[in-house]
Amino acid sequence: MxxxxxxxxxxxxxxxxxxxxxxxRSVDFRLERGELRAIIGPNGAGKTTFVSMISGRIRPSSGxxxxxxxxxxxxxxxxxxxxxxxxxxxxxxxxxxxxxxxNVSLAVQRRxxxxxxxxxxxxxxxxxxxxxxxxxxxxxxxxAEQEAGSxxxxxxRLLDIGLALALNPKLLILDEPMQGLAINxxxxxxxxxxxxxxxxxILLIEHNMQVxxxxxxxxxxxxxGSIIAEGTPEEIEGNIEVQKVYxxx
Amino acid sequence: MHAANKGFGKVLAVHIGVIAGFFILxxxxxxxxxxxxxxxxxxxxxxxxxxxxxxYTGLMSLGHAMFFATGLYAxxxxxxxxxxPPLEALLLAILLSxxxxxxxxxxxxxxxxxxxxxxxxxxxxxxFLTTLYFNVITGGEEGLVLxxxxxxxxxxxxxxxxxxxxxxxxxxLIIFAIAFLFSLWLTRSPVGxxxxxxxxxxxxxxxxxxxxxxxxxxxxxxxxxxxxMAGAAYALAFAYIGSALxxxxxxxxxxxxxxxxxxxTTIGPIIGTGLMIYIIDxxxxxxxxxxxxxxxxxxxxxxxxPPGIVGAIRRRWLRWLP
Amino acid sequence: xxxEVTLFLGLLDGVVFGLIMALIALGLSIAFGVMRIVNVAHxxxxxxxxxxxxxxxxxxxxFILGLxxxxxxxxxxxxxxxxxxxRKINYNPESTIVATIGLLYIIQQLVLAIYGPYAYNVEPPFxxxxxxxxxxxxxxxxxxxxxxxxxxxxxxxxxxxxxxGLYMRATQQDREIAQAFGVPVGRVYMASFALxxxxxxxxxxxxxxxxxxYYLMGLEALLISxxxxxxxxxxxxxxxxxxxxxxxxxxxxxxVFFSPTLAKIVGSVLVAAVLLVKPTGLFGAER
Numbered sequence: 001m002x003x004x005x006x007x008x009x010x011x012x013x014x015x016x017x018x019x020x021x022x023x024x025r026s027v028d029f030r031l032e033r034g035e036l037r038a039i040i041g042p043n044g045a046g047k048t049t050f051v052s053m054i055s056g057r058i059r060p061s062s063g064x065x066x067x068x069x070x071x072x073x074x075x076x077x078x079x080x081x082x083x084x085x086x087x088x089x090x091x092x093x094x095x096x097x098x099x100x101x102x103n104v105s106l107a108v109q110r111r112x113x114x115x116x117x118x119x120x121x122x123x124x125x126x127x128x129x130x131x132x133x134x135x136x137x138x139x140x141x142x143x144a145e146q147e148a149g150s151x152x153x154x155x156x157r158l159l160d161i162g163l164a165l166a167l168n169p170k171l172l173i174l175d176e177p178m179q180g181l182a183i184n185x186x187x188x189x190x191x192x193x194x195x196x197x198x199x200x201x202i203l204l205i206e207h208n209m210q211v212x213x214x215x216x217x218x219x220x221x222x223x224x225g226s227i228i229a230e231g232t233p234e235e236i237e238g239n240i241e242v243q244k245v246y247x248x249x
Numbered sequence: 250m251h252a253a254n255k256g257f258g259k260v261l262a263v264h265i266g267v268i269a270g271f272f273i274l275x276x277x278x279x280x281x282x283x284x285x286x287x288x289x290x291x292x293x294x295x296x297x298x299x300x301x302x303x304x305y306t307g308l309m310s311l312g313h314a315m316f317f318a319t320g321l322y323a324x325x326x327x328x329x330x331x332x333x334p335p336l337e338a339l340l341l342a343i344l345l346s347x348x349x350x351x352x353x354x355x356x357x358x359x360x361x362x363x364x365x366x367x368x369x370x371x372x373x374x375x376x377f378l379t380t381l382y383f384n385v386i387t388g389g390e391e392g393l394v395l396x397x398x399x400x401x402x403x404x405x406x407x408x409x410x411x412x413x414x415x416x417x418x419x420x421x422l423i424i425f426a427i428a429f430l431f432s433l434w435l436t437r438s439p440v441g442x443x444x445x446x447x448x449x450x451x452x453x454x455x456x457x458x459x460x461x462x463x464x465x466x467x468x469x470x471x472x473x474x475x476x477x478m479a480g481a482a483y484a485l486a487f488a489y490i491g492s493a494l495x496x497x498x499x500x501x502x503x504x505x506x507x508x509x510x511x512x513x514t515t516i517g518p519i520i521g522t523g524l525m526i527y528i529i530d531x532x533x534x535x536x537x538x539x540x541x542x543x544x545x546x547x548x549x550x551x552x553x554x555p556p557g558i559v560g561a562i563r564r565r566w567l568r569w570l571p
Numbered sequence: 572x573x574x575e576v577t578l579f580l581g582l583l584d585g586v587v588f589g590l591i592m593a594l595i596a597l598g599l600s601i602a603f604g605v606m607r608i609v610n611v612a613h614x615x616x617x618x619x620x621x622x623x624x625x626x627x628x629x630x631x632x633x634f635i636l637g638l639x640x641x642x643x644x645x646x647x648x649x650x651x652x653x654x655x656x657x658r659k660i661n662y663n664p665e666s667t668i669v670a671t672i673g674l675l676y677i678i679q680q681l682v683l684a685i686y687g688p689y690a691y692n693v694e695p696p697f698x699x700x701x702x703x704x705x706x707x708x709x710x711x712x713x714x715x716x717x718x719x720x721x722x723x724x725x726x727x728x729x730x731x732x733x734x735x736g737l738y739m740r741a742t743q744q745d746r747e748i749a750q751a752f753g754v755p756v757g758r759v760y761m762a763s764f765a766l767x768x769x770x771x772x773x774x775x776x777x778x779x780x781x782x783x784x785y786y787l788m789g790l791e792a793l794l795i796s797x798x799x800x801x802x803x804x805x806x807x808x809x810x811x812x813x814x815x816x817x818x819x820x821x822x823x824x825x826x827v828f829f830s831p832t833l834a835k836i837v838g839s840v841l842v843a844a845v846l847l848v849k850p851t852g853l854f855g856a857e858r
Contacts, residue, residue: 055456081458089456095449106446109439110458119464122439167458309665311611311672356843359850363609363664364805367797368846374794375839382832497790501672508669538684544676551660551670 008033008171008201009054009085014063016049023049025225026063031171036193036202038216040209040236046225047205048090051173054203055087056080067171081110084170088163088177090205092156096149100140100159103148105131107166130166138162138192154185161192172196173203178211190215213237256569257437263570264433267516268426275418285530287418289523290425291482292506296518297428298475299503304513305441306468307448311366311500312357312373316473318380318495319349320480322387325395325490330386334400335411339481346477347470354469358462373500380492392491399488417486424482428475432515435471436571444468448513476503498540505543508550511557515571520558576705581824587712589819590719591774596796596803596811597723598770601730604743604806605763608657608667612674613796614789616645616768619678620775621784622686625693628779634696637779642772649768653761662760675789682786690783715777722773726766727808739763743806795822798838802845804852814853817841 009031016024024046031037039047052058054065056077065073072080081087095103108130113122135141138158143151148159157177164172174193178186186208193215196202206212212219212233219236221229229235229242236242271290275283295317302308323342327333333341357368380387387393401408402416409416435441443464446454455461484490493499502525503518510521525546533539550557556564563570599613620641627637652674660666699710730736738759741749750756771792775784782788799818803810818838825834845852 057456076460078455078458078460081456086458087456089453093450093453093456095446095453097449098445102442106442106454107457109442113439119440119443119467120438163453163457309668311668356846359846360801363603363607363668364801364850366665366668367609367801367805368842371794371797371801371839371842374790375835378832378835382830382836504669504672536684538680540676541680541684544673544680547669547673548656548677549673551666551673552656555666 006032008035008068009203010066011050011054012064012066014050014053014065015061016046016053016058017061022225024053024060027222027225027227029220029227031201031203033201035218036197036204036216037218037220038204038206038212039220039222040206040212041222044224045222047222048175049225050222051087051175051203051205055085055173057087081167081169084168085173086164086167086169086171087173088160088175090175090179092153092160094148094156094160094163096147098148099145100135100148100151101131101144103159104134104162104166107163108134111167134162134166137165139188154181154188157181157185157189158192161189161196165196169200171201171203173205175205176207177204178206178208186211259569260433260571264429264515267519268422268429271422271425272419275415275422280414283414283418285526287414287421287486289519289526290418290421291479291486292502292526293519293522294421294425294428294482295476295479296503296506296510296522297425297432297515298472298477298479300507300512300514300518301432301435301444301475302468302472303504303507304511304517305436305448306444306465306472307451308465308468309366309504310357310369310469310472311497311504312353312369312371312376313473313476313503314495314497314499315353315369315373315376316346316350316476317480317483317499317503318376318492319473320346320477320482321484321490321494322380322480323477324481325393325484326386328395328400328485329393329398332398332400335402335485339478339485342481342484343474343478346480347474350473350477351466351470353473354466358465358469370497370500373495374497377492377495377497380495384492387492388490390492392489392493395484395488395490399485411485412488421482421486424478428478429515429519431475433571436515440464440467445513498543501543501547505547505550508557509546511560511563514557514559514563517557517559524558573705577827578824579703580706580708581827582820583708583823584712584827585820585823586816587716587819588822589816590716590723591778592792592795592799592819593812593815594719594722594774594777595771595792596799596815597726597808598767599796600767600800600806600808600811601726601739601770602764602767603800605739606657606662606760608662608664609671610764610767611668611671611793612678612789613671613767613771614791614793615675615678616649616771616789617775617792618682618784618786618789619645619648620772621779621782621788622682622775622786623772624776624779625686625691625784628693629691634693634780637693638773638776641776642769645772646765646769650761650765653764657760657764658757679786679789686784686786688786690785692781692783693779695780709781711780718777719774722770723812726770729766730808735759735762794835795838798842801842801852804854807852807854810852810854 007030011027011029013026014024015026027050041047049058053060064071067085105127108127109122112127113119135144140155140159177189190211219233220227221242229239274286299313302310320342323345324338327338327341353372357365360368381389399411401410411417443459447461447464451461506521506525507518509525511517528542529539532542595617602610623641623644624637627640628634656670657667660670695711700707701710701713730739738754741754742756742759746756795818799811799814803814821837822834825837
């Protein structure tokens with residue numbers, strides 16, 4: 001068992017009720033630093049609600065969230081992003097009417113301008129360098145001046161992940177990054193996720209089992225708001241209960 | 250060099266050109282139009298302030314008359330009752346407008362969407378009623394004339410009188426230029442970029458780690474302060490304060506001017522203000538129901554011409570315009 | 572008059588006024604609930620109701636006829652506006668605000684041009700006094716308080732018991748799903764907007780016998796109904812009624828002791844307080 005210091009994120013009895021519906025039921029979850037964890041489960045299992053509570057977009061009904069030993073349950077989403085918990089949306093979410101360059105620079109600027117004075121002045125040279133580096137990394141350097149909404153779908157997804165990357169997160173939450181991508185685009189995004197994983201912890205929600213099995217070392221399975229199994233890809237593949245609810249066998 | 254800095258020379262030249270244009274016009278146009286231009290510059294300052302919130306942050310206020318009037322009354326009343334010289338009155342008015350808009354922003358920004366509109370309108374309308382309620386001090390609807398109380402502006406070796414129309418013109422020009430260049434600076438500053446990000450996609454901006462409420466409050470305060478500065482300039486330049494300038498029409502006016510000229514463009518509010526003031530001046534000579542022009546223009550803008558004049562020009566020809 | 576008696580008079584006036592304003596605010600609230608838009612010209616529908624009622628009573632000699640003609644005319648106008656303007660701008664909330672501000676000035680200035688800058692009222696359709704131990708009170712005012720309540724009740728009945736009402740509620744819940752289930756959303760929108768306008772117009776007719784019909788009267792009604800919906804929570808029927816009574820009583824009591832202007836100032840302080848404590852309004856759902 002890992003020592004406490006290696007746990008980057010933990011939830012205790014985390015729950016969310018929407019009216020009468022209990023979307024997430026008392027979930028205890030631990031994530032170790034440097035892991036690439038996948039969460040799988042059928043539609044409506046509560047995966048997105050669960051990670052939305054971690055990122056701060058949704059307030060939990062009860063339970064606690066601990067990040068790097070700090071209770072962040074009541075912390076605002078933007079403060080969590082500042083601490084290093086970064087979330088990419090299930091549906092591509094970028095500044096469609098701004099250029100690719102402007103998109104990335106907004107993310108880089110946030111990281112550079114952590115101090116109070118930073119909101120009025122930022123080192124434009126440094127900003128430019130960093131934006132350029134990110135653009136290079138996501139392969140969109142040639143499209144820098146293009147309007148983000150006019151990019152091909154796969155490139156929009158790369159830009160979306162690029163925005164997260166530019167914040168240099170400690171924990172990156174990717175909510176179904178492969179949704180709607182073509183096969184060659186999936187390969188590209190997978191390559192990027194692998195590369196990102198070298199430096200940081202990743203929590204990945206994904207439906208594409210092939211992607212999950214290839215990327216994750218550990219898989220958490222959710223159903224009806226609860227965790228029903230957790231283990232290595234081999235263990236999960238062999239788990240009868242998982243096959244029943246998830247693979248529909 | 251990257252694109253954001255490319256062509257800034259051109260942008261700066263256009264903006265300096267607008268200011269220089271106004272400066273030169275005073276030597277060319279007849280007195281009637283010089284007086285009109287004075288009015289346009291003061292009210293364009295108001296529109297520039299309004300545009301920071303509407304055009305660059307994406308928040309539509311229906312209550313900016315409250316800030317315009319805060320500046321107006323702060324300057325006017327301090328001149329009348331405390332004998333403050335014009336520039337001191339102006340500074341006091343700017344300060345009070347900043348306080349007022351920060352406080353109002355803190356309350357109204359707790360709402361979002363249409364609720365924000367409703368709430369800004371409520372507070373502004375009540376501010377208007379308050380100026381009527383204290384009509385013993387404010388002069389109410391009839392208003393008060395400052396002329397007797399206005400001291401000369403001392404400029405070191407010599408001093409100038411605000412009652413002189415050339416002084417009025419250049420006073421208005423300076424106020425206008427300050428606001429205009431500030432808005433240009435803002436569009437290029439890190440803060441301005443975040444405000445645009447909030448306008449474009451608030452949710453994403455928040456998930457990038459920006460404190461949306463704080464940025465909106467900052468925008469609201471900047472916007473309200475410039476509006477207040479315009480109000481103070483109005484009181485001083487036209488030596489008049491009255492509650493009509495706090496009425497809902499004065500909350501609608503900057504909205505109309507900004508939309509007509511093009512929200513989210515630095516030059517649009519000026520074009521919109523100038524055009525509308527001339528149109529109103531023209532039509533009020535014909536009919537007493539000239540406000541119908543305001544109504545029809547708003548309706549037509551929404552139905553047929555959403556980007557506004559400069560917005561359309563930028564879309565079609567000059568993509569580099571800020 | 573002693574303090575208690577003045578207070579009682581203020582309370583009575585306040586409740587009557589509050590119920591009338593509730594009718595107007597309810598109209599605003601319905602249109603918002605279903606269409607997610609705010610109609611800034613809503614107060615002008617109220618003013619039109621009053622002005623048309625004056626015309627009907629003066630030229631046709633019949634107040635009851637006014638009570639039919641005015642809402643009918645305003646309903647028709649609202650439906651036309653919905654079709655030709657709001658639909659064109661796709662009910663975008665901010666464009667709707669701008670368009671309805673435009674409509675506000677167009678209606679107001681046309682009334683000024685036709686009706687003039689005068690303030691007239693009409694004879695009430697019936698006249699009796701209700702004698703309290705300390706003063707007599709207009710029986711007409713008391714009756715319209717009852718009529719307002721009745722109309723609100725009918726509106727609630729309409730929303731909860733008829734097919735169109737069901738459609739409205741479905742659209743309010745989720746427009747897309749409603750559409751998928753065959754709800755004619757376009758017509759529901761038109762009906763909601765027209766119903767909202769009709770309620771304002773009825774309120775306008777009811778007040779002409781004791782308030783005067785005047786081309787600028789819409790703004791005060793708009794201000795008060797805005798306060799009501801913010802305090803009560805926009806889209807909530809119960810909230811609208813409770814908040815209207817609160818605002819009405821404040822208005823009545825503060826007006827008899829001090830001035831109507833001060834009443835508005837007190838009202839806005841209450842709005843600020845509600846926003847600080849519960850930004851969604853006292854009965855508003857999370858938004």
